[in-house]
Amino acid sequence: MPLDPRSEPARTGEGRTPGLPPGRVEQLRARLRGRLVRPGDADYEEHCRVYNAMIHKRPALIARCADVADVLAAVEFAREQGLLLAVRGGGHNGAGLGTCDGGLVVDLSLMRGVRVAPESGTVRVAGGSVWGEVDHATHAFGLAVPSGIISTTGVGGLTLGGGLGHLSRRYGLTIDSLLAVDMVLADGRFVTANAQQHPDLFWAVRGGGGNFGVVTSFLFQAHPVDTILGGPTLWSLDRAEEVMRWYREFIPTAPETLTGFFAFLVVPPAAPFPPHLHLQKMCAVVWCYTGDPAQADALFAPVRAMAPALDGVQTMPYPALQTMFDALYPPGLQWYWRADFVRELGDEAISRHVAFAHRLPTMHSTMHLYPIDGAAHRAAPGDTAFSFRNARWAEVIVGVDPSPDKARDITTWTKDYWDALHPYSAGGAYVNFLMDEGQERVQATYQDNYARLVEVKDRYDPNNLFRVNQNIRPSTGTPLRH
DSSP states (O other): OOOOGGGSOOOOSOSOOTTSOHHHHHHHHHHOSSEEEOTTSTTHHHHHOOSBTTOOOOOSEEEEOOSHHHHHHHHHHHHHHTOOEEEESSOOOTTOTTOOSSSEEEEOTTOOOEEEETTTTEEEEETTOBHHHHHHHHHTTTEEOOOOSOTTSBHHHHHHHOOOSTTHHHHOOGGGGEEEEEEEOTTSOEEEEESSSSHHHHHHHTTSTTSSOEEEEEEEEOEEOOEEEEEEEEEEGGGHHHHHHHHHHHHHHSOTTEEEEEEEEEOOSSTTSOGGGTTOEEEEEEEEEOSOGGGHHHHHHHHHHTOOSEEOOEEEEHHHHHTTTTTTSOTTBEEEEEEEEESOOOHHHHHHHHHHHTTOOSTTOEEEEEEOOGGGGSSOTTTSSOOOTTOSEEEEEEEEESOGGGHHHHHHHHHHHHHHHGGGSOSOOOGGGOOSOOHHHHHHHHGGGHHHHHHHHHHHOTTOSOOSSSOOOOSSSOOOOO
């Protein structure tokens, strides 16, 4: 349930926001069932924070929306005042696109709730929810919605970018299970978009990010998932080339009930990892098997034939796999991401990967290859805004550390690694993994779908009110002032 806004900290500032008419700000505050947070409030700094501590932005106003009426009021205010507008759900975006300097943040984090309809297998999710809440609610009915790999990730950001994770080979991307969205548009309308209503908008939000409005509710089709076999297998780094070559051949031929993403990592010095592996640089595959348990031994036989140094695959509830990395990656770490889609994992690319794996700069830094095949390939590139349906992997290189003193090290390693591997990529990147990399990268990510996205943008947001994102620039209208 949403928190009671009246229970939140009181103001300590003077109640004025420089550059904005005090009367209009007070009118907005009075219209909100939630709270309007301003500089000078006791909890302003707390509500400025996002998941990536490398991002430091100071909005003029943060509207902690309690319901759709609050979102309508906040969007109207930003439009009328010409304010830069950012929308924040879980706040996990690597580039910090859930906040802005000097503008208005529509904070959906009070708008949380999940309702499962077990007879139809559908799930209604409020726009500020996180995936752990969805997993908790659906697991009680032996169901799951395809999502990512960290349960604190916001439902909104991950879904609107496409949604890659443990169930992609079995059930497709998150957007492939999306049935409808409720949205507040730039002109103040509240609409439902699905296959019958506003189908152009429904096509665009399935991969087009937050370019078209504020999604206040998602309707998903859930799928049968209960107890699974999952967990990591680890190999020493001196076997990395061998393991990567084996992995590139094994995954495309594996049944869709089995998936595994490849990773380079530093073993955390904590259970369940044995002490002799602590802080070693290793390569890994993190597995998820949702099929018949009677076939598991035969399916994992080729994995075990590779003689991993650690076999952590075990029976567990699906939410246990979804929360496996939460403790390792709490909010407040320094993050720098670079990414690409990959169609072929050739020997030269593998050699370059391994060279940078030996240079992993911190314990939290990593590289992941997420498979995009199986059910994710059933849709054509033009069926949704997410266009790279013919890619094999989504590659992400991530420099991470708790200390700001390491920010330069992790950023340099990530950029150098990406520069070395980008020539072997398919061109674009999973939009949720992009930093602020320029318009050419955004267009490359959407390929032939970009022109159609511009048409939808022209129709629903011609003045680019929703532009704090990987922006689809409209071809018409005059952008609102910052």
